[in-house]
Amino acid sequence: MSRLIACRNLSKRFGTTEVLRDINLEVHPGEVVVIVGPSGSGKSTLLRCLNVLEPISDGELEVGGKRLGDRGTRKRDIRRETGMVFQQFNLFPHMTARDNVMLGPRKVRGQSRREAGELADRLLNRVGLADRSHHYPSELSGGQQQRVAIARALAVNPRVMLFDEPTSALDPELRGEVLQVMQGLAADGMTMLIVTHEMRFAADVASRLIFMDEGRILHDGNPKTLFQDPPSDRFRDFLRHVQS
Amino acid sequence: MDFRWDVVWNALPQMVDGAQLTAQITLLGIGGGLLIGTLCGLITAFRVPVLHWLVFVYVSVIRGTPIVVQAMFIYFALPLAMDITLSGFAAASLCLALNAGAYITEIVRGAVQSIDKGLQDAGLALGLSYPQVLLSIVGPLAFRRTIPPLGNQFIISLKDSALFLVIGVAELAQRGEQLTAQTGRALEIWTAVAVFYLIMTFILAMIMRLIERRMRIL
Ligand SMILES: Nc1ncnc2c1ncn2[C@@H]1O[C@H](COP(=O)(O)OP(=O)(O)O)[C@@H](O)[C@H]1O
Ligand SMILES: [Mg+2]
Numbered sequence: 117m118s119r120l121i122a123c124r125n126l127s128k129r130f131g132t133t134e135v136l137r138d139i140n141l142e143v144h145p146g147e148v149v150v151i152v153g154p155s156g157s158g159k160s161t162l163l164r165c166l167n168v169l170e171p172i173s174d175g176e177l178e179v180g181g182k183r184l185g186d187r188g189t190r191k192r193d194i195r196r197e198t199g200m201v202f203q204q205f206n207l208f209p210h211m212t213a214r215d216n217v218m219l220g221p222r223k224v225r226g227q228s229r230r231e232a233g234e235l236a237d238r239l240l241n242r243v244g245l246a247d248r249s250h251h252y253p254s255e256l257s258g259g260q261q262q263r264v265a266i267a268r269a270l271a272v273n274p275r276v277m278l279f280d281e282p283t284s285a286l287d288p289e290l291r292g293e294v295l296q297v298m299q300g301l302a303a304d305g306m307t308m309l310i311v312t313h314e315m316r317f318a319a320d321v322a323s324r325l326i327f328m329d330e331g332r333i334l335h336d337g338n339p340k341t342l343f344q345d346p347p348s349d350r351f352r353d354f355l356r357h358v359q360s
Numbered sequence: 361m362d363f364r365w366d367v368v369w370n371a372l373p374q375m376v377d378g379a380q381l382t383a384q385i386t387l388l389g390i391g392g393g394l395l396i397g398t399l400c401g402l403i404t405a406f407r408v409p410v411l412h413w414l415v416f417v418y419v420s421v422i423r424g425t426p427i428v429v430q431a432m433f434i435y436f437a438l439p440l441a442m443d444i445t446l447s448g449f450a451a452a453s454l455c456l457a458l459n460a461g462a463y464i465t466e467i468v469r470g471a472v473q474s475i476d477k478g479l480q481d482a483g484l485a486l487g488l489s490y491p492q493v494l495l496s497i498v499g500p501l502a503f504r505r506t507i508p509p510l511g512n513q514f515i516i517s518l519k520d521s522a523l524f525l526v527i528g529v530a531e532l533a534q535r536g537e538q539l540t541a542q543t544g545r546a547l548e549i550w551t552a553v554a555v556f557y558l559i560m561t562f563i564l565a566m567i568m569r570l571i572e573r574r575m576r577i578l
Contacts, residue, residue: 164481167485169481169484169485192487192488192489195484195485195486195487196487198485199485199486200481200482200485202478202481202482204478206476206478206479206481206482207482208479208482208483208496208497208501209479209501210500210501210504210576219483219486219488219496220486220487220488223486223488223492223496224486224487224488252576265482268482268486269485269486272486272487
């Protein structure tokens with residue numbers, strides 16, 4: 117009952133290419149799941165299926181107790197349960213940081229300008245950007261933009277946060293500030309699914325590690341155990357590649 | 361050859377009349393063109409079934425024929441083919457609107473399609489509906505991107521209005537032709553006509569520049 121995400125035999129095809137095959141996954145409140153895997157293994161597609169940015173080809177999907185395909189459940193109802201952070205930030209360039217964060221609460225939760233504004237100020241403060249709220253995205257560094265994007269996703273009060281390589285587009289010296297915000301969220305008990313190549317972060321913060329390969333979940337378990345004793349050659353090879 | 365300012369001075373009232381007509385035709389033309397172009401541009405950008413094929417035909421016909429031929433067709437051929445007779449002024453305005461509309465269609469389509477898909481995803485991921493994404497995100501961004509090419513198109517349309525002298529509309533260029541015939545002073549008259557056009561295109565360009573500056577193009 118307490119599952120926040122449940123997918124059964126979820127498959128995804130683009131034309132005839134099968135990108136996700138029979139994914140079975142349950143995520144419970146408070147879990148911090150890090151997903152790793154080679155490029156093209158379907159990690160982004162999995163996250164995009166979980167919030168229905170991509171329609172699934174087969175299987176079942178349930179998020180926050182809402183089942184895709186049930187009568188009266190719209191895609192939007194599922195998306196509201198999830199917040200998504202993208203590799204390229206995707207901030208709205210014509211809005212200030214504050215307006216970016218306010219848009220969701222205003223349009224999705226029907227909050228007044230004042231309510232949404234107060235919420236935005238709180239969230240920007242939480243990601244350490246209270247003094248940047250009236251800046252446009254083009255006036256912010258990559259790390260700052262990504263932190264605004266996290267605040268924006270949090271603003272609709274999602275039950276699960278999805279991160280798709282949130283630090284991959286950042287210069288190395290800017291990654292720490294974003295990872296720190298994410299670590300803070302984890303410490304506050306936020307349920308998170310994080311696709312990343314930051315193995316240190318995975319080892320330190322994840323409560324669970326998933327290794328994907330060719331559209332399947334190959335391993336799913338405790339990060340420390342998996343890192344210490346890789347159960348397959350594929351995973352061992354992958355770790356060698358990322359670490360070098 | 362000396363430059364006779366008195367010729368220019370005497371011709372001024374007629375030229376102002378002509379410039380007014382040019383301005384009216386241009387405003388109607390770009391106004392109508394904006395309506396047509398916005399509608400047709402959205403139809404092609406979102407590939408509205410059936411309609412986007414009609415728009416494709418419309419744009420192809422306009423882009424594939426000279427505007428002089430379009431003006432001749434509307435003014436001389438339409439009355440024969442469909443029993444519709446337009447005044448020179450109406451034919452000119454309609455022709456300019458149809459012509460500008462086709463190019464604006466492409467401007468609008470290009471602007472909408474140039475908006476990063478990631479922004480749409482970000483909006484949808486927040487839980488916005490598709491219409492909300494269009495209204496709050498794609499629309500405002502695309503609108504900004506149309507402004508520089510629109511300014512360009514407006515100036516082209518203003519200058520294109522000169523060729524309506526072929527259907528006898530007494531706009532600025534046609535006045536120039538008449539006045540040259542009356543006075544025999546081509547140098548003075550055409551210099552003055554050119555200056556009039558220059559002033560009008562300059563004003564248009566300044567207006568567009570102002571809008572551009574007030575709205576950050578992103
Ligand atoms: N919109 C799409 N159309 C066709 N193929 C796609 C599309 N998106 C992703 N793919 C393919 O799906 C596979 C998995 O992609 P992706 O989920 O982005 O992998 P990852 O995030 O693990 O690198 C890749 O082979 C990719 O080419
Ligand atoms: Mg990816």
